[in-house]
Amino acid sequence: xxxxxxxxxxxxxxxxxxxxxxxxxxxxxxxxxxxxxxxxxxxxxxxxxxxxxxxxxxxxxxxxxxxxxxxxxxxxxxxxxxxxxxxxxxxxxxxxxxxxxxxxxxxxxxxxxxxxxxxxxxxxxxxxxxxxxxxxxxxxxxxxxxxxxxxxxxxxxxxxxxxxxxxxxxxxxxxxxxxxxxxxxxxxxxxxxxxxxxxxxxxxxxxxxxxxxxxxxxxxxxxxxxxxxxxxxxxxxxxxxxxxxxxxxxxxxxxxxxxxxxxxxxxxxxxxxxxxxxxxxxxxxxxxxxxxxxxxxxxxxxxxxxxxxxxxxxxxxxxxxxxxxxxxxxxxxxxxxxxxxxxxxxxxxxxxxxxxxxxxxxxxxxxxxxxxxxxxxxxxxxxxxxxxxxxxxxxxxxxxxxxxxxxxxxxxxxxxxxxxxxxxxxxxxxxxxxxxxxxxxxxxxxxxxxxxxxxxxxxxxxxxxxxxxxxxxxxxxxxxxxxxxxxxxxxxxxxxxxxxxxxxxxxxxxxxxxxxxxxxxxxxxxxxxxxxxxxxxxxxxxxxxxxxxxxxxxxxxxxxxxxxxxxxxxxxxxxxxxxxxxxxxxxxxxxxxxxxxxxxxxxxxxxxxxxxxxxxx
Numbered sequence: 333x334x335x336x337x338x339x340x341x342x343x344x345x346x347x348x349x350x351x352x353x354x355x356x357x358x359x360x361x362x363x364x365x366x367x368x369x370x371x372x373x374x375x376x377x378x379x380x381x382x383x384x385x386x387x388x389x390x391x392x393x394x395x396x397x398x399x400x401x402x403x404x405x406x407x408x409x410x411x412x413x414x415x416x417x418x419x420x421x422x423x424x425x426x427x428x429x430x431x432x433x434x435x436x437x438x439x440x441x442x443x444x445x446x447x448x449x450x451x452x453x454x455x456x457x458x459x460x461x462x463x464x465x466x467x468x469x470x471x472x473x474x475x476x477x478x479x480x481x482x483x484x485x486x487x488x489x490x491x492x493x494x495x496x497x498x499x500x501x502x503x504x505x506x507x508x509x510x511x512x513x514x515x516x517x518x519x520x521x522x523x524x525x526x527x528x529x530x531x532x533x534x535x536x537x538x539x540x541x542x543x544x545x546x547x548x549x550x551x552x553x554x555x556x557x558x559x560x561x562x563x564x565x566x567x568x569x570x571x572x573x574x575x576x577x578x579x580x581x582x583x584x585x586x587x588x589x590x591x592x593x594x595x596x597x598x599x600x601x602x603x604x605x606x607x608x609x610x611x612x613x614x615x616x617x618x619x620x621x622x623x624x625x626x627x628x629x630x631x632x633x634x635x636x637x638x639x640x641x642x643x644x645x646x647x648x649x650x651x652x653x654x655x656x657x658x659x660x661x662x663x664x665x666x667x668x669x670x671x672x673x674x675x676x677x678x679x680x681x682x683x684x685x686x687x688x689x690x691x692x693x694x695x696x697x698x699x700x701x702x703x704x705x706x707x708x709x710x711x712x713x714x715x716x717x718x719x720x721x722x723x724x725x726x727x728x729x730x731x732x733x734x735x736x737x738x739x740x741x742x743x744x745x746x747x748x749x750x751x752x753x754x755x756x757x758x759x760x761x762x763x764x765x766x767x768x769x770x771x772x773x774x775x776x777x778x779x780x781x782x783x784x785x786x787x788x789x790x791x792x793x794x795x796x797x798x799x800x801x802x803x804x805x806x807x808x809x810x811x812x813x814x815x816x817x818x819x820x821x822x823x824x825x826x827x828x829x830x831x832x833x834x835x836x837x838x839x840x841x842x843x844x845x846x847x848x849x850x851x852x853x854x855x856x857x858x859x860x861x862x863x864x865x866x867x868x869x870x871x872x873x874x875x876x877x878x879x880x881x882x883x884x885x886x887x888x889x890x891x892x893x894x895x896x897x898x899x900x901x902x903x904x905x906x907x908x909x910x911x912x913x914x915x916x917x918x919x920x921x922x923x924x925x926x927x928x929x930x931x932x933x934x935x936x937x938x939x940x941x942x943x944x945x946x947x948x949x
Contacts, residue, residue: 339865339866339867340867340868340871340886340897340899341888342888342889342897343886343887343888343889345839345887348770348771348773348927350885351773351775351835351837351925351927352364352771352925352927353884353885354834354835354884354902354905354925355367355368355834355835355927356404356407356408356409356834357404357407357408358404358835358927359407360403360406360407361403361404361743362403362743362746362747363389363390363391363746363750363929364389364747364927365385365386365389365390366389366835366926366927367404367426367831368831368832368833368834368835369835369926370382370385370386370429370430370433371424371426371429371831372787372788372831372833373385374429374432374433374824374825374828375825375829375831377821377825379432379436379437380437380438380440380443382432382433382437383433383440384443386430386433386434387440387511389929390430390743390746391462391465391469391512391746391749392462392491392508392742393433393434393508394431394434394435394504394507394508395491395500395504395505395508396427396430396742396743397427397428397430397432397433397435398431398499398500399491399495399499399500400430400741400742400743401623401741401742401743402427402623402625404423404426404427405423405424405425405426405427406423407423408424409832409834410422410423410424410830410831410832411423412881412903412904413832413857413904414795416793416795417795418795422795423796424796424827424828424830425796425797425819425827428816428818428819428827429824429827429828431819432818432819432821432824435818436821440511441511444511444514444515445473445515447472447473447475447516448473448474448475449475450475451475451476453475453476453477453537453538453760454476454477454535454536455468455471455476455477455478455479455536455538455539455540455756456478456479456480456481456531456534456538456539457478457479457480457541457542458525458531458540458541458542459482459489459541459542459543459733459735460480460482460486460487460489460509460519460521461488461489461490461542461543461544461734462489462491462542462733462742462745462746462749463540463542463732463733463734463735463746463748463752464540464732464733464749465480465487465509465512466732466745466746466748466750466753467540467542467732467749467752467753467756468480468512468513468515468517470749470757470931470932471753471756471932472512472516472517473515474757474932474933478516478517478518479517479518479536480517480518480519480520481523481524481525482519482520482523483524484522485521486505486509486521487509487512487513487521488505488509489542489543489733490544490567492505492574493567493570493571493574493575494567494570494571494574494596495570495596496573496574496599496600496811497574497811497814498599498600498603498807498810498812498813498814498815499596499814499816501812525543525700526700527700528701528702528707528729529705532705532726532728537728538728538729538730538759538760539729539730540731540732540752540756541698541715541729541730541731541732541735542731542732542735542745542749543735544734544735545694545696545697545734545735545738545739546567546694546697547694547695547696547697548565548567548568548593548690548691548692548693548694548695549565549690549692549693549694550565550690551588551643551690551692553643553644553646554645555645555646555648556646558646558648559646559647559648559651559652561651562582562686562688563646563687563688563690564687564688564689566587566593566594566597566691567593567694569597569689570593570596573811578604580605581604581605581606581686581687582606582685582686582687583605583606583608583686584606584607584608584684584685584686584687585598585601585608585609585610585685585686585688585689586610586612586656586683586685586688586689587601587609587612587688587691588611588612588643588688588689588690588691588692589611589613589690589691589692589693590611590613590614590619590620590621590622590637590639591621591691591693592621592622592623592626593691594611594613594622594689594691595611595622595626595627595629595630597689597691598611598635598689599629599630599633599635600811601687601689602633602634602635602808603807603808603809603810603811604811606687608685609635610635610636610637610638610683611630611636611637611638612637612638612641612643612658613638613639613641614639614641614642614643614661614673615639615663615673616639616663617637617639619663619671629815633804633807633808640660640661640662640663640673641658641659641660641661642659642660642661642673643656643657643658644656644658644659644680645657646688653686653687653688654684655682655683655685656682656683656685656688657680657681658680658681658682659675659680660675660676660678660680661673661674661675662674662676694738694739695713695738696712696714696735696738698713705726706725706726707726707729708724712738714736714737714738715731715736717731717736717737719766720751721765722736722751722755723755723759727759728759730752730755730756731752732745732748732749732751733748736748750929750932753931753932754768754930754931754932754936756932757932757933757936757937758936758937761937763938768930769930769935769937771927771928771929771930772928772930772935773926773927773928774925774926775839775923775924775925776923776924778909778922778923778924779912779921779922782913783913785836785909785922787833787836787922787924788829789833789836789908789922791832791906791908792826794826794827794829794830796827796830797819797823797827799816799817799818799819800816800817800818801815801816801817802814802815802816802817832907835925835926836922836924837907837922837923837924837925838900838905838907838912838921838922839921839922839923840889840900840919840920841919841921842890842892842919844917844919845889845892846916846917846919847862847893847894847896848916850914850915850916851910851911851914851915851920852876853914854910854911854913854914855910855911856906856908857877857901857905858877859875859876859877859900859901859902859903860876860898860900860911861876861898861899861901862896862897862898862899863896863897863899864895864896864897865891865897868886871886872886875899877901879901879903879904881903884902884903885902886899886901886902887899887902907922909922
C-alpha cells in the first residue's frame with residue numbers, strides 16, 4: 333500500500349450515520365430519541381412539545397423518565413469534557429429531564445395521531461408489554477386492526493408487574509398505556525394465549541410475540557426444597573407485591589443476585605417490614621449488572637451489598653428457613669482477561685434470614701408455542717430471527733422485546749417494537765423485510781447574525797443537579813410512596829442548560845477556507861488541527877490535542893490549497909460555535925442535524941410501488 337493510499341479520505345458527511353454518531357446520546361439510545369432537541373424545549377418551558385418528541389421515539393416518556401436504564405447517559409459528551417471540583421464529571425441528567433417533560437406537559441390527547449381508514453389487515457400481539465404496545469402504536473394509525481392479548485387485567489407487562497410502585501406509580505402506567513389503547517387497539521385482557529397453532533388458525537395477517545421473559549431462574553441448592561415456603565423467585569415475588577398479594581416479608585431478608593431486579597427486591601423488602609435486608613452476590617461490586625444508580629439507591633436506603641460470596645446451601649430447622657451458608661471467593665483473571673472465582677480458604681460464612689429472594693436471572697419460556705408449529709428455536713430456547721427484522725422461521729410471525737433475545741430493558745423493547753412494526757408493514761405489503769430504508773436527515777444552519785445563533789451556545793459550568801427524594805421515614809413506610817420527586821422547573825432549566833447541543837454540528841466548507849488558523853486559536857478544546865495527511869493512527873497522534881477515543885470518527889476535509897487538511901476531533905467538541913463566529917470567510921457553520929428514523933407506513937416501503945398504488949395502478 334502506497335503512502336497516498338494510507339491517507340485518510342475526506343469524511344463522507346452525507347452518510348446519515350456520521351453526524352448521528354456525533355450525537356452520542358441519540359446514537360446510544362436503542363430507540364434513537366433526539367435527546368438534545370427535547371432538552372432544548374424543556375429549557376424553553378415547552379414541556380408538551382418535548383413530551384411528544386419523546387413519545388414518537390420512546391413511546392413511554394413518563395415511565396422511562398423514572399425507570400430507563402439510561403444508555404444515553406454514559407455516552408453523554410458532558411461526562412468526558414467537564415472539569416469540576418468533585419473529581420467525577422457527570423453527564424446531563426437526560427432521564428430525569430424526560431420525566432420533567434412528562435410531569436409538566438399539558439393535555440396531549442389531541443396531539444395523538446389520527447387513525448386512517450381500516451385497510452382490512454389484522455395483526456395480533458401476544459402480551460401487552462412495551463414491545464407489543466409499540467407495535468400497536470405504530471400500526472393502528474395506519475389502518476391496521478391490532479388485537480392485543482394479555483393475561484392480566486391491565487396493560488403494561490413487566491413495567492406494571494415487576495417495577496415497584498415507589499419507583500413507578502401505577503397512574504403513570506395507566507396514562508401512557510392508555511394513550512395507545514385509546515387509538516383503537518382491541519385489548520383482550522385476562523385472556524392468556526394457550527396455543528400458537530390455534531392463534532395462527534384465526535386468520536391474522538401477522539402475529540407479534542411480545543410476552544417477555546416470564547420465568548425467573550431457580551437456584552437449586554441443598555435445603556432449598558425443604559425450606560421452599562420462604563424462598564421466592566424475585567420477579568414472581570415482585571409481581572405478587574405489585575398486585576397486592578404479598579404485603580409483608582420476614583424481618584431478615586437475603587436477596588441473591590446483582591441485577592436491577594435484585595435492587596427492586598431488596599428495596600421492596602425494606603418497605604414491607606424487612607429490618608435486616610442485604611444483597612449478596614457472587615461477583616465483585618463493579619461487575620454487578622445493576623445500573624450504578626440502582627446500587628447507589630439501595631445503599632442510600634441502608635441496604636448493604638456483600639460481594640464475592642457464593643451460595644452453598646439453605647439452612648433450615650424442621651422445614652423452617654433459618655439462614656444461608658456462603659463460600660468466600662476471590663476473582664482471578666488469566667492472560668486473556670477471563671475471570672475465575674476461586675475459594676479464598678476463609679471459613680464459610682452463615683447469614684441468618686427468614687426470607688430469601690432469588691434474583692439471579694430470567695429465562696424465556698414459551699410453553700404455549702408448540703415445538704412442531706414451524707417456529708425454529710435455538711439451543712437456549714430463543715426464537716431464531718432474521719437479523720434486524722425480528723421475523724421468525726414462519727414469515728408472518730415476529731418476536732420482540734425480551735421474548736426475542738432474552739431479558740433487556742424497556743427502551744430496548746420499544747426499539748424492537750418499532751423495527752418489528754416496519755417489518756410487519758413491509759411483509760403485509762409484499763416487500764422484502766430485510767430491506768431497511770435509510771432514515772431521513774436534515775441539516776439546517778442556526779446562524780441568526782454575525783455572532784448570534786438560534787440555540788443557546790454558552791457552555792454551562794454547573795455540575796449535575798441532584799434529584800430531590802422524599803424523606804426516608806415517609807418513603808420507607810409505604811411501598812406506594814414515590815421516592816424521587818423530580819426536578820422543579822427552575823432546576824430543570826439549569827440542568828437542561830448543561831446540555832452541549834451535540835446535534836448542532838460544526839460543518840466545514842473547504843472551498844471558502846483561507847487557512848488563517850483563527851478557528852484553531854479560538855477553540856477551547858484544541859480539537860481543530862490543520863496538518864498534513866497520514867494514516868489514522870499517525871494522524872490522531874499529531875493533532876493539537878491527541879484523539880484517543882477511536883470509536884468517535886474524525887472530521888477530515890479534502891485537501892486544502894496548501895496541501896494540508898483540516899482534522900477535527902468530534903469527541904471533545906463543545907459545539908460552542910466559536911470557530912464559526914471567528915471564521916472570517918464563513919468556512920465554518922453551525923447546522924442542526926435532525927434524524928428521523930424509518931417507521932412503519934409509506935415511508936418504509938418501496939417508493940415506486942407506493943406511487944403506483946396512489947395512482948390506482
